[in-house]
Amino acid sequence: MTYTPHTKRDIAQMLQAVGVGSLEDLVKVPEAIALRAKLDVVPALPETEITRRFETFAAKNTATQAISFLGAGAYRHYCPPAIMTLAMRGEFLTAYTPYQAEVSQGYLQAIYEWQTYICLLTGLDIANASVYDGATALAEAVIMAINANGRKRLLVSRAVHPNYRAVLKTYCDGLDITIDELPLRQDGTTDLSSVKETLASKDHTALVLQTPNFFGNIDTPSADIRDVVKESGTVLIGVVAEALALAALQTPASWGAEICVGEAQSFGVAMAYGGPYVGFMATNKDHMRRIPGRLVGRTVDKNGKDAYVLTLQAREQHIRRERATSNICTNQAHCALVATIYLELLGKTGLQDCASENLRMSRDLATKVASIEGCTLQFDAPFFNELVLNVHAPAKDVLAALQERGILGGLDLGRFYPEFFDCILMAATELTSSADIDALCTALGEVVHVPARV
């Protein structure tokens, strides 16, 4: 099925109108580059077979049937069915970027509402109409900082999501920026004791902190540190990989973030093996003309009627080309729409209830797993919905044994932090049940070997 409506008669008439003998003649290319290879793709299938094939693939993803405590930047949250009913409406799904404002007022208004929600959640003044995901949002924030102060070094906490740091490295290699890392404290937060000395030379473009950090811990700088950062002209970038935390915790603006970026997958967007997700980006008025990507503004039409439009486009690649603030063109409009619908359905009450349930279930998880012999909580800082459990044995082996019992116990921290090879990063959300936690504890009791007492 090629989804083409042409009858033989149509094709004949159209070829005649164009003055070409055949479809092959129409697309002829020089002999030297003409296609000779046989194209190796699956032969055309009817829709019944397409469905069957993907159902087979879906069935092979048995991880979706396991009890799961995986988080680490992608979270399982409840999505009210109304989200999909609305977001999958063809007008939204099949629209292009709303350059033609007169026939895109609905989508533009939805994006304006998204921008507003991100401002209200982060406490900052301006938000863009979304970026690819949390990691690329961070990379774009760093570019903003470079454009603001022109410095060529970057200071990043080791408690920032390792995947985000890896993406930063990819981008910084291109921009010839050197990355320096801040170590961790015993309690699982960032060790900021060296910051004053490090920033004194005023050669760091930005300081990047994440809260809740990769280990789930609340990780915000003290007022003293904020002053040091500000005085040195360094841009303080706050990262949020679990957006639901914004409904509960101090706003990034209140702890000094000049730019806040993060991942809004938690707001109703499917985990989908990693994407598409939706990055958000908010900042203060000083950085308004440095913000990358699209911005929707509220204005009026020529008759004075309220209207929305893409604005400040002089920052963008299609106008500015090599002098643009970023090369970004596509954004994540549809995922941002999903997130906006989620936020509007839940409202203040729903967001607070959901955040509270995450806090309750993750504390329930912490209490129960820590009471198992051979298991201890690695950190004691306040946390949101994720925690680190030390199983005093290679986490890899413990997780493999849990997996055989139908449980995905979390992420092997040794994958990113060799010193935490015996630690598991675990998340509990409002969808985690007490029965799930009990099943995990039973299994952990079976697989964790009690260390010999010394």
Added chain:
Amino acid sequence: MSQLASEMASPLIFEQGQEGRANRYFQHGAPMTDFLPKETLREDLPVPDNSELDVVRHFTRLSQRTFGIDLGFYPLGSCTMKYNPRVNDAMANLPGLRDLHPFAPDELSQGALQVMYELERSLASLFGMAAFSLNPSAGAHAELAALLIAKKYFKDRGEEKRTTVIVPDTAHGTNPASAAMCGFKVVSLKSDERGRVGVEDLKKVLGDDTAVCMMTNPNTLGLFEDHIKEITDAVHAAGGLMYYDGANANALMGNARPGDMGFDLMHLNTHKTFTIPHGGGGAGHGPVGVAAHLVDYLPTPVVRATLRQASDSDATAVLNPPGDNGQGRPFASDSMTFALDFDLPKSIGPMRSFWSNFAHAVRALAYIYANGAEGLTKVSQLAVLNANYIRVHVAEFLTTPYPEICRHEFVASAQELKKETGVRTLDIAKALLDRGYMAPTVYFPLIVPECLMIEPTETESKETLDEFIAALRDIVETAKRNPQEIMDAPVHTVVGRIDETRAARQPNLRWTPANS
């Protein structure tokens, strides 16, 4: 005057809510101070509560004030706005695919990995590249990945002096912007009188500082760069790499391949060519492809395939080990197992948080399944036929500056009409909105004055094209009779032309509570 329901505005959600009008999705939570110290918590959450009905009505009304392909023809050049088959979305929403966590163990994610491997193999074959990475999030993101690959490749070869990227003046704006993000210097190349890159012009700017030449073929004028082999040969002779911008790949399938033209790097916008819905501007999906000598530089992770051998379970062979050039690598089969490989020393590293816009990989593969090689060949042929059919008719009443067989799109110019009547391309675009069509891409490429860039795609019928041609003809004739009528357009949309100057000079980018 009473208003049609479909034209009704919906006030901002922040102006609708009432405290306490909440939906009950969760248990009523305990106060958060039960769980965290007060100083770590926010003081207030200033967002409204709304009933589910109010939210449903709000977004339904917003949707009715939004134009999509499902409502009408979208002749948007360079954007390939074709029909988005709904089976693709249904497949992406199968719970076994939709609910998979990116950190799920490989052995419990075999279906997802097979989707990625199959799509990667299919794209490599269709476009003649050794291998693709599905990592980048969109076209511009893939351009950045490709240029980072080029930068690293030259660094490894000790050729750091190669700092120049050549970009034709017809190129998409993302090309020079991506180059700038890798610290490359951009040299713009003027098109010749045939609307193409002149081989001799190119040779003048080639040198030992040349890193990459970025081109799209067919180019943004819809013209096939017929000297492409001479161009790629010249760039290679100068020691540079050729980059193929895949935005116009809908013209090529089953007919010619960037790999055979001599391109070393390329991207695809699967949200264009492979029917992934644009969703109002994203999410996209931008696989990046490379020739054999660049395979090791692709972003991480790479999906490795291993053939299970029934007779001896230990005797397995990785089918695409590091360094593999992709040639002759078999298509996915049920006797393979798959794994994500992150350990690639030469790789530029990851471009994004997680592996790929996987849900879009599902959609793209479903579309390939629906077509097969023959179907995709037909897709490109009919996309080209539709474009030429409109072109020959539009030439009857607007200037077509390159009057020859075009590919999937073509450009027309309203320069003459503007001189004659004062009506500009922008006015024509707005008049099309009044007649139920999306406007074409306008004022791009930059080298054609008063440019309209029209790409119909293959999914539109002859009747739709005939109606569109008639509408465009009517606009031009009306302009000659009564130019003001066209300059006043649109009048049948929910708002008229927007005060963009006010939007930019007094930016209002968010709602603000009245009491703040």
